[in-house]
Amino acid sequence: MIDISMRPAYLAPAALLLGWLVYQLSRPSKLPELPVLGLRKDEWFPTVRAAWRNTDEAVIIPLMTGTYVLLPASDTDFVVEAPGSQLSSHKQMNENFQLEHTVMDTELSLRPRQHQLIMTTLTSQAGNLIPEILDETAWNFDKYWGTDTKEWEEVPAFDTMRRIVGGVTNRVFVGPACRDEALMDASTKYALDVPIASILLRVLPNVLKPFLAPLIILSARLHTHQHYQALKPTIERRLKEFDARRADPEVAQSLGPEPNDWLQWSISQAKELGDPVLYSAKKLAHRVLFLNLPSIHTTSLAITGTLLDLVCHNKPEHIAELRTDITSVLAKNDDQWNKHSLAKMHKLDSTLRESVRSLTTVALSRKVTSPSGVTFPSGVHVPYGVTVMVPGHSVMHDKAIYGPDADEFKPFRFVDQGSESRKAFATTGKDFLSFGHGRYACPGRFFASTELKVILGHMLLNYDFQMETDRPPFKCFGLQRLPPRNKTIKIRRRENIE
Numbered sequence: 001m002i003d004i005s006m007r008p009a010y011l012a013p014a015a016l017l018l019g020w021l022v023y024q025l026s027r028p029s030k031l032p033e034l035p036v037l038g039l040r041k042d043e044w045f046p047t048v049r050a051a052w053r054n055t056d057e058a059v060i061i062p063l064m065t066g067t068y069v070l071l072p073a074s075d076t077d078f079v080v081e082a083p084g085s086q087l088s089s090h091k092q093m094n095e096n097f098q099l100e101h102t103v104m105d106t107e108l109s110l111r112p113r114q115h116q117l118i119m120t121t122l123t124s125q126a127g128n129l130i131p132e133i134l135d136e137t138a139w140n141f142d143k144y145w146g147t148d149t150k151e152w153e154e155v156p157a158f159d160t161m162r163r164i165v166g167g168v169t170n171r172v173f174v175g176p177a178c179r180d181e182a183l184m185d186a187s188t189k190y191a192l193d194v195p196i197a198s199i200l201l202r203v204l205p206n207v208l209k210p211f212l213a214p215l216i217i218l219s220a221r222l223h224t225h226q227h228y229q230a231l232k233p234t235i236e237r238r239l240k241e242f243d244a245r246r247a248d249p250e251v252a253q254s255l256g257p258e259p260n261d262w263l264q265w266s267i268s269q270a271k272e273l274g275d276p277v278l279y280s281a282k283k284l285a286h287r288v289l290f291l292n293l294p295s296i297h298t299t300s301l302a303i304t305g306t307l308l309d310l311v312c313h314n315k316p317e318h319i320a321e322l323r324t325d326i327t328s329v330l331a332k333n334d335d336q337w338n339k340h341s342l343a344k345m346h347k348l349d350s351t352l353r354e355s356v357r358s359l360t361t362v363a364l365s366r367k368v369t370s371p372s373g374v375t376f377p378s379g380v381h382v383p384y385g386v387t388v389m390v391p392g393h394s395v396m397h398d399k400a401i402y403g404p405d406a407d408e409f410k411p412f413r414f415v416d417q418g419s420e421s422r423k424a425f426a427t428t429g430k431d432f433l434s435f436g437h438g439r440y441a442c443p444g445r446f447f448a449s450t451e452l453k454v455i456l457g458h459m460l461l462n463y464d465f466q467m468e469t470d471r472p473p474f475k476c477f478g479l480q481r482l483p484p485r486n487k488t489i490k491i492r493r494r495e496n497i498e
């Protein structure tokens with residue numbers, strides 16, 4: 001009697017499987033000749049073992065700007081839960097942006113009072129500010145994308161998005177004063193100065209910093225000063241009116257409704273705390289400028305990524321479906337853009353979430369603050385002062401989590417999941433780390449979500465796009481993924497907006 005495993009019904013598939021395995025392991029790679037993370041050349045099947053190792057083990061990433069430990073995804077929950085006495089997001093942020101050098105008023109980074117204001121007032125007011133956000137969006141699109149309904153216009157994607165986002169965000173920060181060219185110029189340039197200066201500073205050996213740092217931060221210093229000069233008259237008038245309103249109800253009535261923006265909330269907060277240093281014009285201007293740092297670049301990257309995803313995958317039906325999503329919701333809401341109508345534009349929301357999913361390389365960067373270091377559940381021990389992070393891109397493209405089409409751009413992916421399990425753009429999770437997760441997750445994400453939906457919605461309703469077939473890849477710069485700087489697209493103002 002022959003062994004059961006020797007029967008042809010078992011032997012044939014086993015032989016096929018073996019042949020396929022041998023072919024997979026021996027076929028020439030289509031990939032370029034690049035160093036492979038986790039590869040040990042003297043091993044058998046080195047790439048297979050590197051893949052296994054990278055899923056399960058921590059790896060060290062040496063970069064010009066510092067050496068980091070990338071933990072395995074299984075440590076994510078631990079990193080999310082760890083208190084500041086073990087792992088600090090704030091200390092990491094300070095070091096990443098070299099805030100002690102790049103921010104002229106270091107008190108802002110040491111005592112980040114603005115976090116509370118972002119999480120409470122900015123988040124709760126975002127819905128009420130939609131009319132202002134829409135007004136500024138329309139004004140900026142007219143300015144940077146034009147109003148010509150006849151000719152196609154070629155516009156640089158990232159650069160125009162950066163300016164539009166800068167204008168819209170600063171409308172919420174300082175009100176109509178955001179239309180001052182000098183103010184906007186200083187804010188957007190400062191938001192670029194700091195990341196560039198911080199990269200140079202991190203590359204520099206510590207002994208050279210005292211000598212070279214003043215030179216490296218010259219541009220940030222200049223733009224801080226220009227920003228202050230441009231905003232000073234508005235702040236001084238606001239401070240006077242703030243006191244006058246409280247001193248005399250008749251004056252308050254004659255002045256009309258109090259402004260509802262970041263500057264005004266900062267004045268109120270400073271006055272409540274009663275410390276005159278906090279309500280000096282310089283400090284208040286600096287607080288506005290400082291908030292440009294975490295908001296402009298991130299939001300511009302998100303909208304540029306979404307724009308390129310929609311235009312360069314040659315799927316006009318996606319744009320048509322999004323327009324229907326927006327117009328049908330607006331029709332049922334008296335044509336009003338408000339928090340109720342935005343909340344119902346599920347396809348718009350899903351598109352943003354889908355696009356932003358691809359921007360993150362690594363997530364949850366934290367500095368080890370415990371003097372004795374931290375031992376992670378994976379068993380790796382990381383000493384004091386080292387920066388750790390967890391995988392972002394691989395988790396957010398994991399086929400076991402996002403399905404076999406995880407690598408595709410599917411704008412309605414999150415709508416298709418059904419209303420029960422649908423996740424909104426700003427909802428974080430250990431499988432969606434674009435805004436971080438847990439107690440240190442981005443406090444500005446609900447505002448960013450409102451702003452991005454208005455910008456994207458306005459863009460889709462008001463412009464046509466020449467579709468393209470090749471989505472240009474994002475460029476990797478260290479651990480950052482950046483859209484190609486010089487990429488242009490062709491747009492034309494729509495004549496009949498349904």
Ligand code: HEM
Pocket residue numbers: 089090093115118291294295296298299302356363364365433434435436437440441442443444445447448
């Ligand atoms: C699409 C746009 C945005 C993205 C993708 C984004 C992403 C992030 C991420 C990944 C973090 C780190 C979270 C962590 O490590 O756990 C963060 C932190 C932060 N974000 Fe955002 N952000 C965006 C927009 C904004 C906006 C508009 C604001 C302000 C109005 C803002 C304010 C902040 C602040 C202040 C922090 C630091 C929090 C801390 O130190 O604890 N962000 N953001």
